Amino acid sequence: MTTTQTSPAPARARLSEWWQRRWVRIAAVVLVALIALGAPLNLTQYAVYQVTMMAAFAVAVLGLNIIMGYGGQVSLGQAAFLGLGAYVSAYGVTHGWNIVLVFVAACLVPAVVGWLIALAAARLRGLAIAMVTITLPIVGIPLARRFDEVTGGSGGLTVSFMQAPEWTGLATDQWRYYVVLAVTVAFFLLARNFLRGRMGRALAIVRDNESVALAMGVSPYRYKVLAFTVSALYGGCAGFLYLVGVQYVSPETLSFATSINILAAMVIGGSASILGSLLGGVYYVLVPFVAGQVNPSRAAMYSGIILLVILFVLPGGLTSLPRALRRLRRRRDDGPGTRSTAAAGPADDGGTQAEASSQTERQQR
Numbered sequence: 316m317t318t319t320q321t322s323p324a325p326a327r328a329r330l331s332e333w334w335q336r337r338w339v340r341i342a343a344v345v346l347v348a349l350i351a352l353g354a355p356l357n358l359t360q361y362a363v364y365q366v367t368m369m370a371a372f373a374v375a376v377l378g379l380n381i382i383m384g385y386g387g388q389v390s391l392g393q394a395a396f397l398g399l400g401a402y403v404s405a406y407g408v409t410h411g412w413n414i415v416l417v418f419v420a421a422c423l424v425p426a427v428v429g430w431l432i433a434l435a436a437a438r439l440r441g442l443a444i445a446m447v448t449i450t451l452p453i454v455g456i457p458l459a460r461r462f463d464e465v466t467g468g469s470g471g472l473t474v475s476f477m478q479a480p481e482w483t484g485l486a487t488d489q490w491r492y493y494v495v496l497a498v499t500v501a502f503f504l505l506a507r508n509f510l511r512g513r514m515g516r517a518l519a520i521v522r523d524n525e526s527v528a529l530a531m532g533v534s535p536y537r538y539k540v541l542a543f544t545v546s547a548l549y550g551g552c553a554g555f556l557y558l559v560g561v562q563y564v565s566p567e568t569l570s571f572a573t574s575i576n577i578l579a580a581m582v583i584g585g586s587a588s589i590l591g592s593l594l595g596g597v598y599y600v601l602v603p604f605v606a607g608q609v610n611p612s613r614a615a616m617y618s619g620i621i622l623l624v625i626l627f628v629l630p631g632g633l634t635s636l637p638r639a640l641r642r643l644r645r646r647r648d649d650g651p652g653t654r655s656t657a658a659a660g661p662a663d664d665g666g667t668q669a670e671a672s673s674q675t676e677r678q679q680r
């Protein structure tokens with residue numbers, strides 16, 4: 316009696332085909348948008364603050380992903396651009412600038428600084444460019460403490476802006492969340508269009524093989540400078556969003572530890588992935604909070620353990636989870652068949668030998 320077992324492959328194929336339908340994707344996007352829009356109306360004030368910080372750091376992680384994940388260049392100074400954007404924003408707010416001008420300055424000043432650094436650093440490779448970017452947060456902290464008339468010195472700057480207009484009927488923390496969300500969505504869409512266009516394809520060629528890029532007429536130096544400048548611009552934007560949520564900036568915002576945490580968030584979320592940048596922002600805020608809830612005195616240790624576990628289980632980051640699950644299902648589906656085939660092989664050989672032996676005995680008789 317033969318038992319027929321239905322393979323789950325057709326079901327997965329139907330699910331994949333179903334997901335490829337346009338209306339299904341649109342419905343998923345609408346659902347996520349409704350959740351994002353309704354979240355601050357149903358969360359506590361501290362939870363709204365945390366989600367706001369997730370969005371702000373997602374922009375910082377995306378900027379780092381542009382230079383490292385898509386551009387293939389090492390950068391360990393993203394915190395310097397984030398801190399510079401926050402300081403420029405605080406300076407503009409304290410001097411009564413228009414909020415639009417504050418935002419533009421917070422993006423452009425780090426972008427110009429990044430462009431100037433990239434003109435020299437883009438000619439370097441490997442550890443050399445890494446050492447150049449490491450110096451940015453290391454030099455930034457003493458400078459921020461020295462020019463205390465502008466930066467507030469070691470005590471930092473406390474500002475108060477982005478208050479909720481009365482016509483909205485929203486609390487201030489909710490209004491700030493919506494502002495940060497709108498800017499984050501806009502910058503993620505810009506990055507998506509940028510990376511899926513000609514610039515993104517050129518960056519991919521430069522990342523994979525600079526010799527091939529030169530043969531195709533693509534200047535590696537030009538696109539490295541471009542990627543570094545865009546990354547710095549996104550860092551400045553993240554600094555503005557950070558100040559919107561926190562209303563405070565200090566020299567510690569530029570620390571090297573912040574750069575390392577942003578880098579870890581990028582790797583955890585997924586390198587060369589826009590969705591991975593968003594997941595990286597969630598990781599940056601959520602994991603330290605959860606670790607602190609378990610044991611505040613050992614929060615750093617628990618965060619490190621979570622980081623190592625994720626890297627061992629998912630070396631490609633959280634975005635590689637669907638691929639990892641598909642591999643596990645494939646091994647599970649192929650395992651029994653492989654074992655049964657291997658087990659049937661010796662049995663068939665044995666049967667053949669027994670049949671040959673019986674024929675020899677009959678011939679001898």
